[in-house]
Amino acid sequence: MRDGGRVSAAIEVLTEIETRHFPVKMALKRWGEAARYAGSKDRAFVSGLVLDALRRKRSLGWMMGETSARGVVLGVLAFVWKWPAERIAEAASEEHGFGALSETEQARLKEPVSLDGAPAPVAGDYPDWLEPHLARALGADQVAEMAALSERAPVDLRVNTLKADVERGAKALAPINAAPAGILPTAFRIPAPAAADRTPSVEAVPAFSKGWFEVQDLGSQIAAAVAGEVKGKQVLDFCAGGGGKTLALAAAMGNSGQIFAHDSDARRLADTIRRGQRAGVRNLQIRSPIEAQPLKGLEGKIDVVFVDAPCTGAGTWRRHPDAKWRLSPDQLAKRQIEQDSVMEDASTFVKAGGRMVYVTCSLLTEENEDRVAAFLERHPEFTVKPIALDGVTHVTPEGYLRLTPHRAGTDGFFAAVLQRSTYAP
16 A cells, blocks of 8 residues: 555544544454455554544644544644655545645644644643543643653563563563563563554564563553562452453462452453463462352452452553543543442452552542542551552652653553551451
8 A cells, every 4th residue: 555545544544433433443443354455564554643643633633723534644644753745745646545635734734733822631632521630640740741641652571480581581572672671670661663663573472472471561560569479378360351460460479379360251351361371370260250259268368459440541541542532521430439349349358467459550540549548448457558669669658659651651550559457447
């Protein structure tokens, strides 16, 4: 495909997302199924252009003076991908292009509307209703953080120490240009790809199929690490999902003790089983909700209950930019109810002297500090155990972990460690 056809495809996909409210993955899949002629480079181009448009659609629409899919895509090409106006005009006029540029479009490409007078949600690329929530959570760093949330994300990897040591893992990852990510010795990073490019195929590395490493954001790895010493312990991953943090905890346990993986959706646990086998985990028990009372017998007996709570995912907008436009006040309120409920349920399994780790991939205070405060008010037998992890400086005065793209270079994550007293409440 030539440039014009690729850009036309991106405009088509973005229009379908906006008019039919399809998730970006579904819209791209539908286009790919219809465009059998498109090669891997074409698909990477179209996907990258659509995602960059979703990351910055309000600011680019403002700059172009046109909020349509076409206007935003032209803004990406000119102001993010840095295409010269001549290249854009040439692509527009190609046989399968997107139509000649109007005089207004040509003028905006040469002299865009300044963002200096734009409202904060426009300049920061988020819905208006989120303004007070983000201002509360991010404070003086709001502008910088929202800019960081509009960038492309790197690909982070975790060396699985059940199968390989860090040195061997580093050698296996060298061909795909993965370098140490910092903070954790087992964390490696592939930088975010340039415009229209894609990252190297991690799955193509032979060591991946052997279980030597897992794809996992550095923030997620750190959040798992705040669970502390887990070797020989009884650990329950209460919201295991696809098993990313389950595997990180299992590696830290070194196949000692016992780790139980549970999730309210049994379908998600299928990946945990497969990934656990590939990773060489031998101390994992799957407790599926298809069983009657799947966690019966574990009440009050678990040393560490890990709660990766359902949340809005507001910390992952670099990777899932369509999610911020689909989020609504009702959904935020619903997530808070779910978070309170899951903490209540999970806390019943924490033994005296044990700890519960509450984690979200959200930046919003309503899902993080507020939920912990509400839980502690209901449960005086729990207290905050301040997080202390070598190399981690992103700890709040209250002792919580708070990671953000701008400050930490990770997805947005929050974690709190709550310890149960050794006496009956």
